[in-house]
Amino acid sequence: MMQAITILGSTGSVGKSTLDVVSRHPTKFKVAALTANNNHELLLEQCVVFQPELVVMVCDQAASNLQASLKVKGLSHIQVESGVDALINAAVTPSCDTVMSAIVGAAGLLPTLEAVRAGKRTLIANKEPLVMTGDLFMREAKRSGASVLPIDSEHNAIFQCMPQDQTKKGVRRLHLTASGGPFLGRVWSELANITPEQACAHPNWSMGQKISVDSATMMNKGLELIEATALFNIPANNVEVVVHPQSIIHSMVEYLDGSFLAQLGAPDMRIPIAHALSWPERIESGAATLDITEIGKLNFQRPDMVNMPCLRLAREAAEQGGALPIVLNASNEVAVAAFLNKEIPFTSIANVISNTMQALSDLAVDDLESVLNIDNEARVVAARALDSASW
Ligand code: NAD
């Protein structure tokens, strides 16, 4: 049967890779809806090729531009909506079976949660919503019966290595691999003059700007640690991080008997995307075959927690739980945006997060409303912390 897919964030790195996989299997997949923030030119190209029923742009002006261009191309039958609420329409539209959640940051929370509540098969690349709502998110999935399939390469690897029924039967620990990013081996305090261009130049993966900076600070692995505790319902102290610079082993599951199961592959997001789109079957992803003899050696080392302050803060948030993961995520988004705008030095990202966590350590989280309130409050406190962190 044809699977109809909505892609939230189709103009981003994961969104484009998803469309690449979809285009390789025209008899299996079709596109129900596409969404983007403001890149109407690329969304137009995607409309021409994939002919969705609905497109949503967050920016009103970009939506008007897109509508005008669609008319010129004779594609006026494609419905165009704009605004944040319309993202939810795209996520729950009855004609879609599967939602790829590939917006960056907390902006993806509400549409992704609504997709899960509507019982859609939901593919999670956008890790920030899981970091913010953890158990609540997974509870909603259980209630609606929605399948939640991880796209983040580490979590997709773990999913593939877990027992088939996805219980934790016999599992001792999870090992998340981390490339270490572009500054592996460097002393943190000596990174103050790093530019956004240097921080975004990841050695193995080509990704959006925010996750590239997160990879350079190691916050990405910290967010993934929290993501893993939610997805696999496992305590943070049973999730290890191991630095593996080649990014060939995408993560490992350690069993009680001493067995380790690992998933290997080229560092190409089309592999986890194809896996999740077709699960439980397998399809071609377009990724190059891995030649392990070419690679020759795989290296592993413990993370240097002294020079990875963001990973340290994330582990603290993961272990303490409560409001801290929400505060960590929100203050990180504020700090990374300020760094990309050249308002604060690279190394101040950790200070902004640490100050915000200290200021907001004991807020209670009961429901979605409290999550959104804490997220807001943390953004206000972090914005204030930027002043003392600026150049
Ligand atoms: P990206 O910046 O390349 O793309 C982001 C997409 O979200 C774009 O389509 C953009 O239009 C849309 N968007 C941005 N801000 C928005 C907003 N406020 N409201 C609605 N839409 C908005 O990002 P990416 O690298 O594709 O990453 C997307 C998510 O997937 C992130 O959460 C990231 O952590 C996760 N992820 C990415 C990769 C990767 O290889 N790129 C790997 C694993 C996980």
Ligand code: MG
């Ligand atoms: Mg990852």
